[in-house]
Amino acid sequence: MTVRTPMTLSAVEAGAGLRAALSRPPAEVVDQMVASGMRGRGGAGFPTGLKWRLAAEADAPDGRRYVVCNADEGEPGTFKDRVLLAKHADLVLEGMTIAGYAIGAREGLLYLRAEYVYLRDSLLDSLRERREQGLLGREVAPGFDFDIRVHMGAGAYVCGEESALLESLEGRRGEPRDRPPYPVVRGLHGAPTVVNNVETFAWATAVLARGPEWFASIGTHRSTGPKLLSVSGDVARPGVYEFPLGVPIAEVLRAAGGTDAKAVVVGGAAGSCVPASEFGRTVSYEDVATGGAFIVLGPDRDLIDVAENVAEFFADESCGQCAPCRLGTVALLDGVRRLRAGNCTPDDVARLRRLGATMRLTSKCGLGQSSPNVFLSLLEHFPADMRVPVGTGGE
Amino acid sequence: MLTPPVADLALVADLDALLAEHGADRSALLPVLAGLRRRHGEISDAAMQLVAARLGIPPVEVLGVVTFYSFLRGGSARHVVRVCRTLACELAGAPDVWARLEREVGAPAGEATSDGAVVVERVHCIGRCDHAPALLVDDRALDDVTPADAAALVASLRGEARPT
Numbered sequence: 001m002t003v004r005t006p007m008t009l010s011a012v013e014a015g016a017g018l019r020a021a022l023s024r025p026p027a028e029v030v031d032q033m034v035a036s037g038m039r040g041r042g043g044a045g046f047p048t049g050l051k052w053r054l055a056a057e058a059d060a061p062d063g064r065r066y067v068v069c070n071a072d073e074g075e076p077g078t079f080k081d082r083v084l085l086a087k088h089a090d091l092v093l094e095g096m097t098i099a100g101y102a103i104g105a106r107e108g109l110l111y112l113r114a115e116y117v118y119l120r121d122s123l124l125d126s127l128r129e130r131r132e133q134g135l136l137g138r139e140v141a142p143g144f145d146f147d148i149r150v151h152m153g154a155g156a157y158v159c160g161e162e163s164a165l166l167e168s169l170e171g172r173r174g175e176p177r178d179r180p181p182y183p184v185v186r187g188l189h190g191a192p193t194v195v196n197n198v199e200t201f202a203w204a205t206a207v208l209a210r211g212p213e214w215f216a217s218i219g220t221h222r223s224t225g226p227k228l229l230s231v232s233g234d235v236a237r238p239g240v241y242e243f244p245l246g247v248p249i250a251e252v253l254r255a256a257g258g259t260d261a262k263a264v265v266v267g268g269a270a271g272s273c274v275p276a277s278e279f280g281r282t283v284s285y286e287d288v289a290t291g292g293a294f295i296v297l298g299p300d301r302d303l304i305d306v307a308e309n310v311a312e313f314f315a316d317e318s319c320g321q322c323a324p325c326r327l328g329t330v331a332l333l334d335g336v337r338r339l340r341a342g343n344c345t346p347d348d349v350a351r352l353r354r355l356g357a358t359m360r361l362t363s364k365c366g367l368g369q370s371s372p373n374v375f376l377s378l379l380e381h382f383p384a385d386m387r388v389p390v391g392t393g394g395e
Numbered sequence: 396m397l398t399p400p401v402a403d404l405a406l407v408a409d410l411d412a413l414l415a416e417h418g419a420d421r422s423a424l425l426p427v428l429a430g431l432r433r434r435h436g437e438i439s440d441a442a443m444q445l446v447a448a449r450l451g452i453p454p455v456e457v458l459g460v461v462t463f464y465s466f467l468r469g470g471s472a473r474h475v476v477r478v479c480r481t482l483a484c485e486l487a488g489a490p491d492v493w494a495r496l497e498r499e500v501g502a503p504a505g506e507a508t509s510d511g512a513v514v515v516e517r518v519h520c521i522g523r524c525d526h527a528p529a530l531l532v533d534d535r536a537l538d539d540v541t542p543a544d545a546a547a548l549v550a551s552l553r554g555e556a557r558p559t
Contacts, residue, residue, distance in 0.1 A: 076481040076520040114429075114466040115477075115521045117534045154425050154464035157519060171424030172456075173463040189422075232483040232524035239525050265482065268520075295482050295524070309482050313519055319463075 007088075007242045008226050009202055014090040015135065017205035021098045022141040029102040030056055033204060036212035037224035042070060042160075042197030043267065043291030044366070048204065051194055054184040056103040058192035065105040066193040067096050068183075069201055070165055072113045074157040075268035076313060077293030080228040081198035083240045085112075085119050088202055089126045093148060095201025097136065098208055099194050100146040108148040109188070111165055114155045123150050157317040161365050162195040164319070175321045176365035197291070199228055219245035223284035227292060231256045233265075234298030249288065250279040258296040263303065263382070268293035269310045270370035272377040273303070303385035307336045307378050314371040325368025328359040332375055339387045346391050353379065406442055409434050414449060421450055424460055428467050433558075437470040465518065472507035472514035474552045477531040480517040483524035492528050493517060495542035499549040512553045533558045 021029045034049030055065060069092065073081040084092060096108040112120060127148055130136040138145050156174045158164045163177035166188050187193020196204075203225060207215045216224045223245035229252060232238045236257025243252060249266070253259050263275050266283070267290040274281065274288060281287050297306065311333035320326045335352040338344050344352075356372030363369045378386050413430040417423035427446060432438055438461050447454040461467045469475075478484075478493050496515050500508055507514045523529035526538030532548060 073522050074520060077483055077524050078520075079522040079524055082522050113522070114464075115518075115531060118536060152426060152429060153466075154429055155466035155518075156464050168425065169422060171421040171450075171460070173459055230524065232527060233486050238483075238527075269482070295486075297486075301486070305485075306482060309480075309485055313481060317519060 007228075007240075009084075009088050009091055009206060009242075012091060012206045012209050014094065015133075017091075017208035018094050018097055018135060018140075020208045021101055022144070026056065026102050026104060029098060029208065032212045033102070033207060036207045036215040037222075038200070038203060038207060038215060039223070039285060040197055041199035041203065041227065041291065043075070043270070043289070045285050045289055048196065048200055051184055051196070052099060052102050054182075055187075055192045055194045058185045060104075060192050062191070064107075064189070064191040065103050066188040066191055067099045067103065067105045067108040068162075068165070068169070068188060068193055068195045069096055069108065069110040069198060070160065070162065070195055071116065071198050072111055072153050072160040072165060073116070073198070074113060074160045075270060075291055075293055076310075077232055077265065077268040077295040078230045078291055079232075080230045080240045080292055082116055082119070084198050084202055084228070085116070085123065089123055090130070091202040091205045092198050093123075093126060093130060093201075094135070095196075095204040096148055097140065097146055098204055099196065099201065101141070101144055103192070103194055105194075106145050106147070108146065109169060110148060110150045111153055111159070111169060112150055113153045113159075117152060120150060120152065156319070157313075158319040158365070158367050161367060164365070165195065166193065173319070175319050176367075178364075199292075220282075220284055220286070222286050227283065229283070229292045229294055231258075231294040231296065233294070233296035234258060234261065234301070235296045243283065246282050246284045248280055248282050249274060249294075252283070252294060253279065253296065256294075256296070258298070260299050261296045262299050262301055263297045265295040265297065265306065265310075265374060266290050266293065267373075268295070269313045270366070270373060272373045273297075273306065273381065274377075275381040303378055303382045304336065304340050304387060307375055307386060308333070308340065310374045311336045314367070318368065318371070322362075322364040322368060324359045324362040325364070325371060328355055328363070328368065329371050331355060332359075332372060336375065342387060344387070344389060346389050349379070349388055403435075403441070406431070406435055407445070410442075410445060410449065419449060421452060424450060424452075424457070425464070425467075428457070428461060432467055432470050436472075438467060465516075469505060469514065469516075472511055473556065474513045474533055474558070475531075476513060476515045476548065476552070477518040477521065478515065479519070479521045479523070479527070479529050481520035481524075483520075484528040487527035489528035491542050492530070492540050492545050496545045496549065499546050508553075510553065512555075513549060 038048045039045040159174040164174040168174040183193045314329040413427045417426045443457040
């Protein structure tokens with residue numbers, strides 16, 4: 001495992017966060033999460049404390065609520081959750097337990113992508129140890145029972161979308177649901193459900209262990225706390241890095257040994273391609289928001305290869321449920337191939353741009369909405385690499 | 396509900412065990428199918444009908460799930476080698492690894508070798524971009540793979556039994 005910068009998480013003592021949580025009423029645990037300012041670490045960036053509060057306050061007709069850990073880490077270029085589950089599983093499981101206490105759930109599910117099945121046995125060992133220590137199971141605290149199961153995925157990128165993940169947990173095709181209602185109101189089996197990313201749960205444990213003021217003192221005003229970044233591609237030292245949010249892209253590249261980069265795909269296939277001229281921009285919700293994937297592209301790369309690889313990815317991974325995504329991803333792939341072959345007129349390029357904008361607006365879920373991002377950012381910043389015919393005006 | 400004709404008693408026994416482990420309701424469908432796929436290879440029509448009958452759902456729903464998830468489809472070979480084709484691995488030389496694998500295996504992507512030992516697939520990001528190019532051999536990950544590693548891998552898999 002490669003962890004390249006000292007991780008704050010390594011210094012968080014197992015058990016401290018849960019003890020701190022159980023020493024106060026559940027509503028105060030939610031308040032602490034709100035006070036930390038933490039936003040979800042999976043990429044969408046929804047405020048974690050607010051999500052917990054909504055789930056805690058939602059009407060649960062049969063009294064059941066669920067905590068779900070999204071360990072379906074399928075975004076290309078992202079592997080920090082794999083490293084967390086291998087090295088710091090206790091903090092993740094503890095964060096789930098804290099969430100269960102905060103919202104009044106008795107059951108947690110960790111949805112682990114099929115590609116990470118080699119992590120399953122060690123997770124089951126951690127769960128067993130936590131039960132033996134009384135940190136899971138009956139009476140974790142007076143009146144609070146909570147246990148966690150590991151549920152294996154079966155290979156579908158779209159299941160990283162939270163409502164598709166819930167469908168999959170219920171034994172169905174992973175097709176996203178209409179939202180609203182959001183999972184916090186009607187989630188797993190119709191019950192209020194908190195779905196958080198692996199990293200979010202780990203940091204929640206740290207927030208409870210060290211206090212929300214500590215967390216909020218790191219990062220920027222709107223983007224609090226540290227963030228794990230998965231850095232790969234044309235760098236000397238690929239791996240997982242921890243930085244405070246607000247870190248400039250250039251600083252991440254310096255740490256990883258990729259300062260000569262031509263561009264970075266930030267956020268994976270669903271992210272965007274940031275050119276070297278913008279490496280002063282920061283990783284934060286107010287600037288370049290990301291789940292933490294950095295795929296670095298060296299000076300000699302022909303970026304139409306990136307466009308085609310990403311377009312192939314989405315054409316394969318679209319679940320096929322809604323037309324803008326099902327048809328649009330294939331049309332974009334065709335467009336990239338025609339650009340490469342020199343078969344695009346300026347009008348064709350304008351049409352591809354409009355198609356991308358339509359997909360962003362009209363696709364049902366985040367997969368389709370984000371699928372044109374890399375393509376559009378490459379058209380904007382690297383028209384020569386993209387073989388955009390001269391004379392094309394931007395729209 | 397139709398009771399499918401079932402000749403495969405081992406399948407029935409394994410299904411019973413999986414239902415006992417994961418519960419006999421709809422939310423057990425994925426783990427049950429994954430278990431059958433692991434022990435028996437390709438999930439047959441008869442197996443899908445049997446699962447449907449046990450869970451009280453229409454067979455077409457089971458078919459819909461099997462065809463949706465890449466780890467439930469296929470399965471005619473004893474070993475599956477999944478080569479990552481996504482950006483970080485492609486940048487690091489996955490196409491060369493893939494070309495060598497295809498030559499060693501002598502069967503197109505998704506088709507088992509004639510001896511039934513290996514099937515190779517090109518898959519999307521397996522989350523090991525820090526060790527690109529990477530691949531999965533059944534349940535294990537193989538990091539920083541060279542074309543020579545890929546060739547050696549195929550040779551060794553031809554002599555190995557299905558993982559349990």
